[in-house]
Every structure is written in structure tokens, then in C-alpha cells.
Amino acid sequence: MAVSGKHDGIKQVPWLSPAEWHDVYRQIYSNDAVEQTKAYETLLTWKARRMPKLPAGVDCTLSILQVCLRDREWTSKIDNGELPMYCENDLSLMYSTTIMRFLNYFSNIGQTKQTSMFKIANQLKIPEWIVELRHETAHGHELPSIGVLRVAINILLLWLHDEYWAPEAHAMEKCYLKKGEEVLEEEGESEVEDFTYMIEIWTTVSLYVTADYKLVSDLPDTQLREMLQDLRTYMLSEYRSKTSDNAENEYVSVYKRTIKMDKEYNLQAAKTLLLAKISIDLNKSSNNYQWIGCPIGLLPWQVDSLKSLEPLQLNPSKHPVSVLDSQIVAGIINRKNLKMQSCIKWDDVLRKKRRIERKCNKGVVDVMNRALEIVKNQK
Known part of the structure; x- marks a missing residue:
């Protein structure tokens, strides 16, 4: 009709x-x-x-x-x-x-x-x-x-x-x-991929630190260097602190914590920035999701709310x-x-769920594998 x-x-x-x-x-x-x-x-x-x-x-x-x-x-x-x-x-x-x-x-x-x-x-x-x-x-x-x-x-x-x-x-x-189920499934996958992306990059950087790499510029992996430089640029643009010193180092202020960014971008600073970014994403998610009611082993966006x-x-x-x-x-x-x-x-x-800023880079697994190979070869 x-x-x-x-x-x-x-x-x-x-x-x-x-x-x-x-x-x-x-x-x-x-x-x-x-x-x-x-x-x-x-x-x-x-x-x-x-x-x-x-x-x-x-x-x-x-x-x-x-x-x-x-x-x-x-x-x-x-x-x-x-x-x-x-x-x-x-x-x-x-x-x-x-x-x-x-x-x-x-x-x-x-x-x-x-x-x-x-x-x-x-x-x-x-x-x-x-x-x-x-x-x-x-x-x-x-x-x-x-x-x-x-x-x-x-x-x-x-x-x-x-x-x-x-x-x-x-x-x-x-x-x-x-359609709602498809959107939830797609966005749930996107959320999981993005968090996995950040955590795996943090793990990769930790491996290079263990292998005694000091600076981001020293990393043998071009893709990883570009990722970390993009992260640094993003965090400075969004969370630059007004704090300054005579050496003109830059600072990032996240949740009342100030992170010093030396002129030479070292891996320890990169690790701290990665943790800060993960915290930011988790905090944003907590505004949209009820974490306390989420079953252990599931992220909030993985719960199919349409069933209720x-x-x-x-x-x-x-x-x-x-x-x-x-x-x-x-x-x-x-x-x-x-x-x-x-x-x-x-x-x-009909609601449109929030998508976090960064999309998962499909090459992240390759980055981790290359880091593992480099660490193994140095032992």
C-alpha cells in the first residue's frame, strides 16, 4: 500500500x-x-x-x-x-x-x-x-x-x-x-581494531626500547617511524601545554599530566604518548558506554543493545x-x-554511534613482526 x-x-x-x-x-x-x-x-x-x-x-x-x-x-x-x-x-x-x-x-x-x-x-x-x-x-x-x-x-x-x-x-x-545490527557490528569491529592498533604499536615500541633503540629517528622500520611522528603531531595539535623552558622543549598536557617532548623524539616519550592516547580514547568511550554493566571479556559496543x-x-x-x-x-x-x-x-x-579519530592501519601486524625479528636477531 x-x-x-x-x-x-x-x-x-x-x-x-x-x-x-x-x-x-x-x-x-x-x-x-x-x-x-x-x-x-x-x-x-x-x-x-x-x-x-x-x-x-x-x-x-x-x-x-x-x-x-x-x-x-x-x-x-x-x-x-x-x-x-x-x-x-x-x-x-x-x-x-x-x-x-x-x-x-x-x-x-x-x-x-x-x-x-x-x-x-x-x-x-x-x-x-x-x-x-x-x-x-x-x-x-x-x-x-x-x-x-x-x-x-x-x-x-x-x-x-x-x-x-x-x-x-x-x-x-x-x-x-x-541495518542497526550491521552498523553495530561494523562500528564494534572498528572500535576493537583501533584499540588493538594503539596497544600493538605500544607493544612494538616497547620491543625496540628493549633492544636499546633510543630515538624514533633511529628505528629501522619506516612505517613505524611515520606512525609515531603522526601521533606526535596529533597530540601536540590537540593537547599542547602552555608550559615552556629555556630549551624550548614542547609539552603535552593530558588529564593534568604533563609529558615532555624533547627536541629529539625519543622512544620513551613515544611510549608515554601512546599510553596517553589510549587513555583519551577510553575516557571518550566511557562517556558513551556503560562500562560497569559490560560483561567481562566484552567491550561496551560489542553488546547487542538491539536485543533489549x-x-x-x-x-x-x-x-x-x-x-x-x-x-x-x-x-x-x-x-x-x-x-x-x-x-x-x-x-x-537510528542513532549514529561515535567513531574514534584514527582508523586501524592494516599493516600494524607487519610492524610488530618486523620488530620481533629485529629483537631476536640482536640476542
């Missing part, structure tokens, strides 16, 4: 994001006039965007919301004498037109093209008496009563939930759960169930009758 413009295999939709679509879905079935008005205004915005046409479910929801909101605005004024009584006939005409357009719309979807509107309604599980209302509207001398029309429009709004909004939310949920999603909670109705059962209010749905709801926690699924 979410038929929309397509181009080169890409489905064009009028909403800016799945989150925007989901907000509208929640507002429509909130049983709150203010929330439903927001949804109506957003649907009008979607209609105004350059699209071949709105999805059938969205377009019909727009028409239904329009008449329901107008009914709730006018009815109290009619009862209080603020509007003339003939305005109720105007409402009946709006309801009848909406129902006619609804049935005409869905009679042309998919494989529902039949010679009889009653057969179409049966196939779509729409009550037969609503089709009779359509015929009464089109061919009768009087419009159906406003009370019957309200019942019919609420049934169609409920039908749209079960046949368009909830299935579409479920489809989005499956899609974004899958809670069902989506719609806003509670401001209308008691007894009112819903005894009175027909346009656009107010008893949510006990809703078949399904999205159970996605969109803030979790």
Missing part, C-alpha cells in the same frame, strides 16, 4: 526520515486533538512536497483526519448555537465524500479490481454496510445520518492502522533492526474506555482493537 514514486530502483517518499514518519503514526492514533492536528499539518506538508502522489494509506488518512478534526471543532459550536444547524449537513457531506474517495481509492489497488464494490470490500475486509453507505450517498436522496458516518469513518481509520500504518511500521522495524528493545508506548488516551464504548467521537479509536503496533525504539536504532 505504500505505493510512491520510484526511480532507478529507489522508492521516493515524502517524509524526511523514518523518525518523522513514526512521529506522525504515533500522533494519528494518540486520541489527542492537539497531537492529531500536528499529524494533519505534517501530512499536508508531505502532500505539498514534489511527489507523484502520496501512498494510498497516507492520502486516505489525511482525508479522514481532516473531517474528524473539523467535526470535533464544529460540533460543540453547533450545540452551543455558535454555528448554524445546517453546518451538520456540511459535515455529513464531508464524511460521505471522504468515504466515497476511500472506497474508490482502494478499489484500484493491487489485485482488488472487481466488477462489484461489495466483492472488493469483502476482499479488503471492509464491512459491507459501509459500501451501502457509499451507494446511499451517490444515488440516494438524503445523506446518511451523522452518527452512522462517524462510526464508519472510525472503522476506516482503524482499518488503515491495521492495513497500512502498523504493517509499514513493522516493515521499517525489520529493515532498521537489520522495549515496545513502543503510545501516549495514553485522554478519553476513558467507558466513553469510547458508549460514545462515537470522530477520530477517537479504542486502542484495545488495534491489532499490532511498532515495537521499535527508534532513538536506539
Whole structure:
């Protein structure tokens, strides 16, 4: 039912994001006039965007919301004498037109093209008496009563939930759960690779220190020299200290600790910088992850948080169930009758996790192996 413009295999939709679509879905079935008005205004915005046409479910929801909101605005004024009584006939005409357009719309979807509107309604599980209302509207001398029309429009709004909004939310949920898992897996691998990168470089430098290498410039491995020079440049650019001395040595200040950088870049200073960088990355991660709740042997980003999603909670109705059962209010749905709801926690699924600054260099294993060979040969 979410038929929309397509181009080169890409489905064009009028909403800016799945989150925007989901907000509208929640507002429509909130049983709150203010929330439903927001949804109506957003649907009008979607209609105004350059699209071949709105999805059938969205377009019909727009028409239904329009008449329901107008009914709730006018009815109290009619009862209080603020509007003339003939305005109720105007409402009946709006309801009848909406129902006619609804049935005409869905009679042309998919494989529902039949010679009889009653057969179409049966196939779509729409009550037969609503089709009779359509015929009464089109061919009768009087419009159906406003009370019957309200019942019919609420049934169609409920039908749209079960046949368009909830299935579409479920489809989005499956899609974004899958994408969320892929993102978590990819970013988890990236985090692990980056930490492994820093720790292995620190181990490599320790091996060269053990082999009595003093300066970074003395290292026989060009790749490692470049890595350590890049680290020095990065740390000075980000954490340069205001401390100075007569020798004009440079200093890095990290977490109230000052690291002296001699003019000649020695390996001990490189080791200290590596440890400082690891501490920085760990501290940044602790702002985004709950380390205390992470199982031993796992890093926080390796925990699949998508498995613990809670069902989506719609806003509670401001209308008691007894009112819903005894009175027909346009656009107010008893949510006990809703078949399904999205159970996605969109803030979790759609969030973009932080990526740390440096990407893992695939040559780090080679750097370590070369260092091991050099140390072995010197013994």
C-alpha cells in the first residue's frame, strides 16, 4: 500500500526520515486533538512536497483526519448555537465524500479490481454496510445520518492502522533492526581494531626500547617511524601545554599530566604518548558506554543493545474506555482493537554511534613482526 514514486530502483517518499514518519503514526492514533492536528499539518506538508502522489494509506488518512478534526471543532459550536444547524449537513457531506474517495481509492489497488464494490470490500475486509453507505450517498436522496458516518469513518481509520500504518511500521522495524545490527557490528569491529592498533604499536615500541633503540629517528622500520611522528603531531595539535623552558622543549598536557617532548623524539616519550592516547580514547568511550554493566571479556559496543528493545508506548488516551464504548467521537479509536503496533525504539536504532579519530592501519601486524625479528636477531 505504500505505493510512491520510484526511480532507478529507489522508492521516493515524502517524509524526511523514518523518525518523522513514526512521529506522525504515533500522533494519528494518540486520541489527542492537539497531537492529531500536528499529524494533519505534517501530512499536508508531505502532500505539498514534489511527489507523484502520496501512498494510498497516507492520502486516505489525511482525508479522514481532516473531517474528524473539523467535526470535533464544529460540533460543540453547533450545540452551543455558535454555528448554524445546517453546518451538520456540511459535515455529513464531508464524511460521505471522504468515504466515497476511500472506497474508490482502494478499489484500484493491487489485485482488488472487481466488477462489484461489495466483492472488493469483502476482499479488503471492509464491512459491507459501509459500501451501502457509499451507494446511499451517490444515488440516494438524503445523506446518511451523522452518527452512522462517524462510526464508519472510525472503522476506516482503524482499518488503515491495521492495513497500512502498523504493517509499514513493522516493515521499517525489520529493515532498521537489520541495518542497526550491521552498523553495530561494523562500528564494534572498528572500535576493537583501533584499540588493538594503539596497544600493538605500544607493544612494538616497547620491543625496540628493549633492544636499546633510543630515538624514533633511529628505528629501522619506516612505517613505524611515520606512525609515531603522526601521533606526535596529533597530540601536540590537540593537547599542547602552555608550559615552556629555556630549551624550548614542547609539552603535552593530558588529564593534568604533563609529558615532555624533547627536541629529539625519543622512544620513551613515544611510549608515554601512546599510553596517553589510549587513555583519551577510553575516557571518550566511557562517556558513551556503560562500562560497569559490560560483561567481562566484552567491550561496551560489542553488546547487542538491539536485543533489549522495549515496545513502543503510545501516549495514553485522554478519553476513558467507558466513553469510547458508549460514545462515537470522530477520530477517537479504542486502542484495545488495534491489532499490532511498532515495537521499535527508534532513538536506539537510528542513532549514529561515535567513531574514534584514527582508523586501524592494516599493516600494524607487519610492524610488530618486523620488530620481533629485529629483537631476536640482536640476542
